[in-house]
Amino acid sequence: MGDRPEIVVIGAGPAGATAALRLARVYLNVLLVDERAHAGGRGFPKPDEDDPFAAPDYRGQALRRGLREQAARIEHRAGWRAVDLAAGMALTIEDIASGRRETLVPRAVILATGGVDPKPDVPGADLPGVFALGDIESVLAASLEQPRARIVLGGSGPLLWRTAAELIGQRRSLAAVIDAASAPSWRQVMTMARQPGLLEQGLGWTRAVWGSRAALHRSSAIAQIRDGAIRDGAIRDGAIRDKLGALTVEIATLDEQWTPQAARRPDIAADIVALGRGMRPNLAALGSAGAVMVGDDGDGGPRLRRGDDLQTSVPGLYAAGDAGRVAGLDAALAEGTIAALSVARLFGRADDADLAAAAAEARQRLKALTPFLAAIDDWSKPRPGLMALAAKRV
Numbered sequence: 001m002g003d004r005p006e007i008v009v010i011g012a013g014p015a016g017a018t019a020a021l022r023l024a025r026v027y028l029n030v031l032l033v034d035e036r037a038h039a040g041g042r043g044f045p046k047p048d049e050d051d052p053f054a055a056p057d058y059r060g061q062a063l064r065r066g067l068r069e070q071a072a073r074i075e076h077r078a079g080w081r082a083v084d085l086a087a088g089m090a091l092t093i094e095d096i097a098s099g100r101r102e103t104l105v106p107r108a109v110i111l112a113t114g115g116v117d118p119k120p121d122v123p124g125a126d127l128p129g130v131f132a133l134g135d136i137e138s139v140l141a142a143s144l145e146q147p148r149a150r151i152v153l154g155g156s157g158p159l160l161w162r163t164a165a166e167l168i169g170q171r172r173s174l175a176a177v178i179d180a181a182s183a184p185s186w187r188q189v190m191t192m193a194r195q196p197g198l199l200e201q202g203l204g205w206t207r208a209v210w211g212s213r214a215a216l217h218r219s220s221a222i223a224q225i226r227d228g229a230i231r232d233g234a235i236r237d238g239a240i241r242d243k244l245g246a247l248t249v250e251i252a253t254l255d256e257q258w259t260p261q262a263a264r265r266p267d268i269a270a271d272i273v274a275l276g277r278g279m280r281p282n283l284a285a286l287g288s289a290g291a292v293m294v295g296d297d298g299d300g301g302p303r304l305r306r307g308d309d310l311q312t313s314v315p316g317l318y319a320a321g322d323a324g325r326v327a328g329l330d331a332a333l334a335e336g337t338i339a340a341l342s343v344a345r346l347f348g349r350a351d352d353a354d355l356a357a358a359a360a361e362a363r364q365r366l367k368a369l370t371p372f373l374a375a376i377d378d379w380s381k382p383r384p385g386l387m388a389l390a391a392k393r394v
């Protein structure tokens, strides 16, 4: 790779790594930066190789192997963060370990930084023992917390249910699942059934929660978390108390627009609380590039305006995967390929038959996913009323 990379992909998750690999196969050189130590992102997190029970992740392995095999064309800088993309496509990247910075001016940038799941700003969200929903699995895996610590999860949508099912599978003590959404309607379920594999995955998570001892509260949200208001038996384990404190979780019921209502459900005692309000695109690296955003009527955060080719309003800046629209793994893989074709076109390499065929297939996949994703949004996308929760004392 020359000194001046012409194509930079930010994020080596499923979308970014796919894009980089597709570009390398049409003989284009790519600089791939990712703040993590390993490629794979959230979709294919590298399992602990010392753990003999870790489930094999074949797609993630294939992706990482592909990047190694294409090392002549793909310079993968692990542990590097894109800190700012300024006007004129001036991209500043930073080596996290040393703090050393470089500014590049590539012709094409694919933003594939995934999604973020910010902790909602409810009272008590900053207490020790309270985490973002999307982080809770890695927090638990990395810590030596007592497996008996009682966990309460709050949020909505697939991430909530998947996380609940994972924790139940790990035999964690899941005390309650607080879902802002109501149960999906039959019409929504019938639409989701157009993707039978994905629906079955979701039903599996539902069955796991139903079959567990966790209390399930639908149409409800965590309104406040209090420290130290401990019920009988909650501090039986001194280690948990010292480390995390015991928490009391107050829950509000929500109306159709997810506006908190006066009626409350009984408080719940917990040692760990994980709460989310839905994933949204991670645009932190975007800086002052001047890309046009489209608003969001709920609490899904702003999104980049993109054309069919995934180009934003800034020529040469593309967004793929959750960074463009939070839509899950399959969509991220498809968009990685579509973004690669668009960038290949910019460099006069779009006539490659394999790439064109892969992009056509990716478009078909996205098209097939559209009704399913719309039904998921319809069911579980945060609604405006929820934003009142931090401000409003219910």
Ligand SMILES: Cc1cc2nc3c(=O)[nH]c(=O)nc-3n(C[C@H](O)[C@H](O)[C@H](O)COP(=O)(O)OP(=O)(O)OC[C@H]3O[C@@H](n4cnc5c(N)ncnc54)[C@H](O)[C@@H]3O)c2cc1C
Pocket: 010, 011, 012, 013, 014, 015, 016, 033, 034, 035, 036, 040, 041, 042, 043, 044, 080, 081, 082, 083, 112, 113, 114, 115, 134, 137, 159, 162, 282, 284, 285, 320, 321, 322, 323, 327, 328, 329, 330, 332
């Ligand atoms: C706990 C959890 C469980 C999930 N389970 C499922 C599931 O079962 N099915 C499903 O379809 N989807 C699931 N998802 C969603 C799925 O993981 C994502 O949709 C998918 O990973 C999106 O791929 P991506 O490449 O767009 O982003 P990501 O996989 O998020 O990758 C983004 C990459 O960008 C890097 N990055 C971000 N900012 C910067 C920066 N400034 N500089 C450098 N690098 C940066 C990150 O380190 C990361 O490696 C889950 C998500 C989470 C959090």
